[in-house]
Amino acid sequence: MRAPSPRSPLRAVLRNPLGAGSAAVLLLVLAAVLLAPVLRPGGAQSSNILDAYDGAAAGHPFGFDGAGRDELAMLLYGGRATLGEAGLALLIALILGLPLGLCAGYFAGRFDAVGSWAVNLVMALPGMVVLLAARAVLGPTTVVLMVVLGVLIAPSFFRLARGVAADLRGELFIDAARVAGLPAWRILTRHVLVAVRAPVLIQASLVAGVAIGMQAALGFLGISTGVSAPSWGGMLSDAYTSIYTHPILMLWPGLALGLTTAALLLLAVALRDALEDRPGQASARRTRRPEPVRVVPTPAAAAGPARAAARSPLLSIRGLTVAYAGPQGAEREVVHGVDLDVRPGEVLGLVGESGSGKTQTALSVLGLLPLGGRITGGSVLIDGAETVGADERALRRLRGGVVGYVPQEPMSNLDPCFTIGSQLAEPLRAVLGLGRREAAARVLDLLRAVEIADPARVARSYPHEISGGMAQRVLIAGAVSCEPRLLVADEPTTALDVSVQAEILDLLRRLQQDQNLGLLLVTHNLGVVADLCDRVAVMRAGAIVETGEARQILHAPEHEHTRALLDAVLDDAPVRAPWQARPTRSVA
Numbered sequence: 270m271r272a273p274s275p276r277s278p279l280r281a282v283l284r285n286p287l288g289a290g291s292a293a294v295l296l297l298v299l300a301a302v303l304l305a306p307v308l309r310p311g312g313a314q315s316s317n318i319l320d321a322y323d324g325a326a327a328g329h330p331f332g333f334d335g336a337g338r339d340e341l342a343m344l345l346y347g348g349r350a351t352l353g354e355a356g357l358a359l360l361i362a363l364i365l366g367l368p369l370g371l372c373a374g375y376f377a378g379r380f381d382a383v384g385s386w387a388v389n390l391v392m393a394l395p396g397m398v399v400l401l402a403a404r405a406v407l408g409p410t411t412v413v414l415m416v417v418l419g420v421l422i423a424p425s426f427f428r429l430a431r432g433v434a435a436d437l438r439g440e441l442f443i444d445a446a447r448v449a450g451l452p453a454w455r456i457l458t459r460h461v462l463v464a465v466r467a468p469v470l471i472q473a474s475l476v477a478g479v480a481i482g483m484q485a486a487l488g489f490l491g492i493s494t495g496v497s498a499p500s501w502g503g504m505l506s507d508a509y510t511s512i513y514t515h516p517i518l519m520l521w522p523g524l525a526l527g528l529t530t531a532a533l534l535l536l537a538v539a540l541r542d543a544l545e546d547r548p549g550q551a552s553a554r555r556t557r558r559p560e561p562v563r564v565v566p567t568p569a570a571a572a573g574p575a576r577a578a579a580r581s582p583l584l585s586i587r588g589l590t591v592a593y594a595g596p597q598g599a600e601r602e603v604v605h606g607v608d609l610d611v612r613p614g615e616v617l618g619l620v621g622e623s624g625s626g627k628t629q630t631a632l633s634v635l636g637l638l639p640l641g642g643r644i645t646g647g648s649v650l651i652d653g654a655e656t657v658g659a660d661e662r663a664l665r666r667l668r669g670g671v672v673g674y675v676p677q678e679p680m681s682n683l684d685p686c687f688t689i690g691s692q693l694a695e696p697l698r699a700v701l702g703l704g705r706r707e708a709a710a711r712v713l714d715l716l717r718a719v720e721i722a723d724p725a726r727v728a729r730s731y732p733h734e735i736s737g738g739m740a741q742r743v744l745i746a747g748a749v750s751c752e753p754r755l756l757v758a759d760e761p762t763t764a765l766d767v768s769v770q771a772e773i774l775d776l777l778r779r780l781q782q783d784q785n786l787g788l789l790l791v792t793h794n795l796g797v798v799a800d801l802c803d804r805v806a807v808m809r810a811g812a813i814v815e816t817g818e819a820r821q822i823l824h825a826p827e828h829e830h831t832r833a834l835l836d837a838v839l840d841d842a843p844v845r846a847p848w849q850a851r852p853t854r855s856v857a
């Protein structure tokens with residue numbers, strides 16, 4: 270397995286000849302423009318009519334314009350106006366479009382509807398007419414016109430960010446981050462912004478080019494302050510009056526405009542290539558943790574399920590119904606009045622045929638139903654707190670800290686852009702408020718606790734650099750990282766190799782017993798039920814048909830559907846040996 274090479278994107282851009290060349294041109298232009306008062310302390314307005322239209326001379330390499338002003342000084346000071354005002358328009362467009370687009374895509378619903386409506390309205394406006402109207406109403410101030418231009422081009426960022434955020438919203442690693450208790454702003458700024466940065470950079474370069482062009486056009490048409498203050502557009506306008514006699518005067522501002530916009534575009538392309546080629550950000554730092562994670566078996570765990578059953582439930586579901594919006598707006602109910610309890614230290618297996626509603630029930634507990642699905646009735650109490658109808662803040666308090674989630678697909682639940690260490694540290698910092706070093710050290714302990722032999726290397730790895738089994742161990746480490754009391758595991762071994770499944774189940778059982786966790790285990794595997802579960806609830810067509818002790822359900826099922834499920838197990842199918850506590854061991 271290859272260790273990740275945390276290259277900085279800047280270095281990658283500079284290694285690319287296209288990137289290095291365009292960055293050099295842009296830097297040169299920017300430096301020249303910024304240093305204008307040093308290079309030409311006399312300013313751009315000093316003129317001598319006797320020099321009008323004169324060619325290059327000592328100290329004046331670009332010659333003089335029709336008013337006898339130094340062309341180089343005009344270019345330098347004109348660049349300050351043109352680039353500065355175009356930058357302002359870009360900034361306004363980014364400030365308005367990017368956060369609103371991210372929020373619209375991520376939160377969807379009414380936020381998206383209102384945002385998209387407003388954006389469509391702005392896009393329907395004819396830009397040039399609005400600018401001319403703004404000039405008439407607000408006066409010939411380019412700065413104000415550039416603010417208006419920024420508002421007009423903000424929809425391009427809105428739509429881009431909205432599209433990416435809406436796509437990512439359904440990604441499992443976003444769900445995993447939500448279950449870990451991360452607030453929406455943190456998910457948006459970390460996971461979503463990282464995905465949107467490459468297209469936004471390209472878009473920003475295009476928009477910067479358009480803004481530079483528009484600023485120059487306003488100056489060229491003489492509808493801005495460019496008449497008195499120099500700008501590249503104003504220079505083009507002046508040069509245009511003598512285009513047949515002194516065409517060279519068109520060359521300098523034209524060249525400045527062309528070079529700058531071309532360099533911007535090429536730099537963005539090189540940056541995009543560098544960012545998309547780069548698997549993630551800098552690896553987590555290796556630090557020593559002062560104290561290892563200790564998992565102490567509690568007396569309650571040792572007392573077994575009989576004692577656990579006597580305590581009040583950690584999870585109590587009553588009359589849960591879930592429905593999905595149909596094509597004609599009518600809702601289709603897929604979970605019908607489910608009742609379930611999970612007590613501390615108890616493993617409840619939720620079994621049933623495919624499509625019976627197990628996953629919908631588990632996702633309801635976490636408040637993570639996919640778009641279109643909603644809880645239409647009933648109650649879900651986690652540690653006594655009602656989650657149905659609770660706001661996002663209340664749910665966040667429960668996620669991570671009280672309830673953890675082990676998903677079905679290990680790889681899709683890890684963000685490919687970040688190292689394992691950084692992803693595990695994130696909830697530790699957000700939920701437990703640990704510092705960077707403390708979180709990094711605890712990550713190593715967590716990786717050790719899930720029996721990963723080389724935690725430092727795994728913490729530095731990106732998801733594509735580890736195996737599926739190891740990824741599932743990482744997710745289990747994440748699920749228990751904030752010391753929850755309830756775990757929801759949705760078919761945690763389905764996506765794994767048979768040989769790895771047993772190890773993962775053993776690990777889950779050990780952690781569950783050591784930490785006295787309540788575990789809601791969604792599975793269709795009755796072997797797993799026999800091995801791990803204290804009690805079992807059998808689902809069929811969205812309803813629970815039978816609940817009882819695992820031994821009773823497996824040996825003396827009462828409902829005919831449970832009997833049919835047991836009959837469907839192949840007679841010669843391998844049966845897992847009952848779980849036995851064993852010393853912790855390490856796997857690579």
Ligand SMILES: Nc1ncnc2c1ncn2[C@@H]1O[C@H](COP(=O)(O)OP(=O)(O)OP(=O)(O)O)[C@@H](O)[C@H]1O
Pocket residue numbers: 593603621622623624625626627628629630639641642793
């Ligand atoms: N996004 C969705 N939109 C509409 N209906 C859905 C959606 N997701 C699930 N359903 C429906 O909900 C019902 C229950 O699905 P669920 O995923 O809970 O089944 P399951 O028991 O977990 O099955 P499996 O073991 O195959 O995952 C199914 O009839 C399914 O068609």
